[in-house]
Amino acid sequence: MGHGGGGAMSAELVEHLFLPAYGSAAAPELGDSAVLDLGAGTRLAFSTDSFVVKPMFFPGGSIGDLAVNGTVNDLAMSGAVPLYLSCAFILQEGTVLTELGRIAQDMGAAARAAGVRLVTGDTKVVDSGSGDGVYVNTSGIGVVPEGVRIGPRRARPGDAVLISGDIGVHGVAVMSCREGLEFGTAVESDTAPLHGLVAALLATGVDVHVLRDPTRGGVAASLNEIATASEVGVELVERDLPVPESVRDACSLLGLDPLQVANEGKLIAVVPGESADQVLAAMTAHPLGGGARRIGTVVPGHPGMVVARTGLGGTRVVGLPVGEQLPRIC
Amino acid sequence: MGHGGGGAMSAELVEHLFLPAYGSAAAPELGDSAVLDLGAGTRLAFSTDSFVVKPMFFPGGSIGDLAVNGTVNDLAMSGAVPLYLSCAFILQEGTVLTELGRIAQDMGAAARAAGVRLVTGDTKVVDSGSGDGVYVNTSGIGVVPEGVRIGPRRARPGDAVLISGDIGVHGVAVMSCREGLEFGTAVESDTAPLHGLVAALLATGVDVHVLRDPTRGGVAASLNEIATASEVGVELVERDLPVPESVRDACSLLGLDPLQVANEGKLIAVVPGESADQVLAAMTAHPLGGGARRIGTVVPGHPGMVVARTGLGGTRVVGLPVGEQLPRIC
Numbered sequence: 001m002g003h004g005g006g007g008a009m010s011a012e013l014v015e016h017l018f019l020p021a022y023g024s025a026a027a028p029e030l031g032d033s034a035v036l037d038l039g040a041g042t043r044l045a046f047s048t049d050s051f052v053v054k055p056m057f058f059p060g061g062s063i064g065d066l067a068v069n070g071t072v073n074d075l076a077m078s079g080a081v082p083l084y085l086s087c088a089f090i091l092q093e094g095t096v097l098t099e100l101g102r103i104a105q106d107m108g109a110a111a112r113a114a115g116v117r118l119v120t121g122d123t124k125v126v127d128s129g130s131g132d133g134v135y136v137n138t139s140g141i142g143v144v145p146e147g148v149r150i151g152p153r154r155a156r157p158g159d160a161v162l163i164s165g166d167i168g169v170h171g172v173a174v175m176s177c178r179e180g181l182e183f184g185t186a187v188e189s190d191t192a193p194l195h196g197l198v199a200a201l202l203a204t205g206v207d208v209h210v211l212r213d214p215t216r217g218g219v220a221a222s223l224n225e226i227a228t229a230s231e232v233g234v235e236l237v238e239r240d241l242p243v244p245e246s247v248r249d250a251c252s253l254l255g256l257d258p259l260q261v262a263n264e265g266k267l268i269a270v271v272p273g274e275s276a277d278q279v280l281a282a283m284t285a286h287p288l289g290g291g292a293r294r295i296g297t298v299v300p301g302h303p304g305m306v307v308a309r310t311g312l313g314g315t316r317v318v319g320l321p322v323g324e325q326l327p328r329i330c
Numbered sequence: 331m332g333h334g335g336g337g338a339m340s341a342e343l344v345e346h347l348f349l350p351a352y353g354s355a356a357a358p359e360l361g362d363s364a365v366l367d368l369g370a371g372t373r374l375a376f377s378t379d380s381f382v383v384k385p386m387f388f389p390g391g392s393i394g395d396l397a398v399n400g401t402v403n404d405l406a407m408s409g410a411v412p413l414y415l416s417c418a419f420i421l422q423e424g425t426v427l428t429e430l431g432r433i434a435q436d437m438g439a440a441a442r443a444a445g446v447r448l449v450t451g452d453t454k455v456v457d458s459g460s461g462d463g464v465y466v467n468t469s470g471i472g473v474v475p476e477g478v479r480i481g482p483r484r485a486r487p488g489d490a491v492l493i494s495g496d497i498g499v500h501g502v503a504v505m506s507c508r509e510g511l512e513f514g515t516a517v518e519s520d521t522a523p524l525h526g527l528v529a530a531l532l533a534t535g536v537d538v539h540v541l542r543d544p545t546r547g548g549v550a551a552s553l554n555e556i557a558t559a560s561e562v563g564v565e566l567v568e569r570d571l572p573v574p575e576s577v578r579d580a581c582s583l584l585g586l587d588p589l590q591v592a593n594e595g596k597l598i599a600v601v602p603g604e605s606a607d608q609v610l611a612a613m614t615a616h617p618l619g620g621g622a623r624r625i626g627t628v629v630p631g632h633p634g635m636v637v638a639r640t641g642l643g644g645t646r647v648v649g650l651p652v653g654e655q656l657p658r659i660c
Contacts, residue, residue: 001423001455001457002455003421003453003455004421004453004454004455004456005455010453013453014451014453017427017430017431017434018434018451021431021434021435021437021438022434022437022438022441022448023438023442024438024442025437025438025439025441025442025446025447025448026438026447026448026449027447027448027449027450030448030449030450030451031450032450032452033450034414034449034450036413036414036449036471038368038372038374038473040370040371040372041370042368042370042372044368044374044471046414046416046449046450046471047416047450048416048417048418048450048451048452048467048469049418049452050418050419050420050452050454050467051454052420052454052456052460083366084364084366084376086376086377086378086469087378088378088379088380088467088469089380090380090382090420090465091333091334093331097347100347101347101351104347104348104351104352105351107351107352107355108351108352108353108354108355108356109353109355111352111355112353112354112355116355117355117356117357118352118355118356118357118360119356119357119360119364119366119376120357120360120361120362120363120364120376120377120378121344121348121360121378122362122378122379122380123333123334123340123343123344124334124380124381124382124465124658125331125332125333125334125335125657126334126382126461126462126465126658127331127657127658129459129462130382130461130462131456131460131461131462132456132459132460132461135420135454135456135465137378137380137418137467137469139378139416139418139467139469141366141374141376141471143368327455327457328454328456328457
């Protein structure tokens with residue numbers, strides 16, 4: 001299970017299995033999304049994601065919302081304007097068609113809300129016992145506006161690390177309705193399309209260095225990836241982390257670190273320190289960035305490592321989750 | 331199972347469930363691939379396909395070969411030059427990593443052979459009992475050359491229907507090694523990337539009207555779709571169908587119609603009648619079109635219907651398979 005968790009084991013699988021096997025056919029990064037130069041000034045963002053969340057319906061959303069918003073967000077994190085989505089279903093024999101219909105309706109509504117079109121699809125059915133319910137893959141394409149150069153390698157010492165709002169909400173929402181893990185909390189998933197927020201952010205004219213939506217593996221995984229890719233350190237201030245009470249309670253009950261819990265409607269922005277306030281103002285003016293705040297700084301020390309200053313004045317290492325904390329969270 | 335078979339039930343699912351549910355977010359066709367106008371003269375082909383073939387390794391190929399060639403071929407059937415592929419895995423917990431490695435190596439080799447790059451990916455893991463082995467989704471993008479207008483609605487009465495070689499081979503190859511269905515035949519899957527053959531065909535300068543790779547549902551499903559989309563009839567001549575002895579034997583044993591058995595390395599071309607010989611010459615000169623021949627004609631009568639002239643001088647209706655004949659063939 002750990003290999004699918006988005007943490008260290010997932011990274012190992014890519015580095016030690018997929019990349020060597022693909023050989024020269026693979027792009028060197030093979031990341032969440034790729035930016036492709038089509039010539040004539042057209043740069044295309046291309047992204048893929050499969051969704052296996054369990055249960056398929058949860059407070060605040062469904063696998064259908066996630067499938068659209070997740071891929072829209074992967075595209076948005078390269079600064080692209082998302083345009084077209086594919087949708088491929090793998091259904092277990094015996095899937096209730098009304099449930100499939102609800103999922104498809106959620107996808108349609110989410111696509112309309114995000115302004116993207118569902119243009120191509122595929123459906124496969126596997127025999128009973130060879131799947132559970134519905135798995136959805138969406139791939140997406142978008143166009144990267146001229147002049148936008150956002151990428152995980154661009155974090156620089158002195159940059160500010162911003163988050164668009166409360167963390168850990170999606171993960172706790174899904175867990176809260178999973179069999180045997182009822183918390184009695186009323187946490188709803190934060191699933192949302194973030195490209196509008198990204199557009200507001202880019203409209204400031206600030207040279208945004210890195211954007212990332214901290215899904216599987218949470219803020220911890222995203223920041224570790226950025227620290228590694230950019231060969232910089234990241235220093236968080238624990239007391240500045242926006243962790244809602246309900247998320248804090250659920251995490252302490254389960255022994256989880258809110259920094260490692262999935263989000264589906266939040267973004268991390270790494271921007272030049274001197275522009276942090278300007279970007280924060282643009283974020284907080286957007287409906288999806290109302291809770292935006294600065295949570296840390298990019299530092300030259302300890303490259304590849306994320307640390308958090310604790311309330312007591314010490315620091316702790318914020319590791320990449322090793323295996324999976326919360327299986328099938330998206 | 332029938333809803334995933336590529337036949338009438340699959341078409342119903344798209345028409346009666348997905349299209350209404352997606353509403354205005356859906357492209358009106360929602361087909362195997364879409365051609366998107368990006369402006370500035372750039373037309374992009376975009377396609378998605380999931381692969382759940384069982385077993386994952388079979389004579390002549392594996393799920394890895396299919397995943398690359400299948401999407402390459404979907405793109406090629408719109409006349410596009412395939413460029414980039416995504417690859418998303420859903421693994422069952424406990425999947426043997428050496429098997430995953432073999433699949434990834436097959437994907438790498440197939441991508442190199444087809445000249446496409448694997449640029450973005452995703453891996454999810456589902457718990458044991460919620461999947462069997464490995465499911466792969468690939469989506470692909472390619473660029474449609476200027477002037478190329480290939481589409482399922484362009485078949486016209488008088489057009490010739492050509493096939494690039496023997497039919498039914500992939501389906502029989504997979505069945506032949508499936509538990510309990512051993513034929514003792516040595517049929518190997520025909521999985522292959524067809525964009526080179528398409529390029530050779532387009533290089534003739536002939537106005538190719540329709541291209542289709544007859545995978546799930548076989549030649550019957552592809553021709554029925556073309557007949558419906560173009561509002562024309564199709565008349566096949568049974569004795570002209572290239573059905574290898576081994577496929578014929580396996581089909582009669584199982585009560586299958588070779589016209590409904592999947593192919594993974596063949597294409598149907600619908601071209602103006604007067605250009606048929608020229609296109610056939612180009613096809614037979616290509617390594618993947620050696621067995622090309624004319625199998626029928628587009629007719630004005632019985633629009634939406636495919637018929638075959640039998641050896642006895644009568645005709646029979648070649649229906650769209652209703653449910654699935656051969657589950658999990660790709």
